Amino acid sequence: DADVTQTPRNRITKTGKRIMLECSQTKGHDRMYWYRQDPGLGLRLIYYSFDVKDINKGEISDGYSVSRQAQAKFSLSLESAIPNQTALYFCATSPGGTSGANVLTFGAGSRLTVL
């Protein structure tokens, strides 16, 4: 099984629908992240969490919310999806500490299409 599992892998939805992308990890890492990938823009950080009680906004958090249900689970929600949220979404994890915290392990990505 993958260390970082994202569901669903692909999703097509309509404008205005609520969507949840889920992420679970078996790495035992404290830190979890949600990134969005768009062509020509690379990956941009949406939200990150350093532990269950710590949630922080990234550079593009508008229109998104997250929930850290447990150390191993971090979900991303789009309350009312819009077409420009069509993208590839990545969950990632890293350990705490010093050097280790700088190396991220990524999930396989969730491709979301909003019509």
Added chain:
Amino acid sequence: AQTVTQSQPEMSVQEAETVTLSCTYDTSESDYYLFWYKQPPSRQMILVIRQEAYKQQNATENRFSVNFQKAAKSFSLKISDSQLGDAAMYFCACKETSGSRLTFGEGTQLTVNP
């Protein structure tokens, strides 16, 4: 906040040849890490190589090596003896040790021609 720029949207190389992908970055911190990630068509983000800014020696991983020019804030990736499996999108990334964000460049799509 750090920024990362990859000025080559696309590159191509002949199989068995060498190719260099460019990356420049900007950060006000003195302690940071630099990375190259590979994204094949499977979409998986795979760490290729990393460099600690305090280390002067360039990192090497088998056929992959970097040219880290700290003063110029340049971090290029050299792929030697290119293989068909090297075809992918390559992302350069930077993380300040004191910060929480891994910042990515725009990506370079590498094609390997047989």
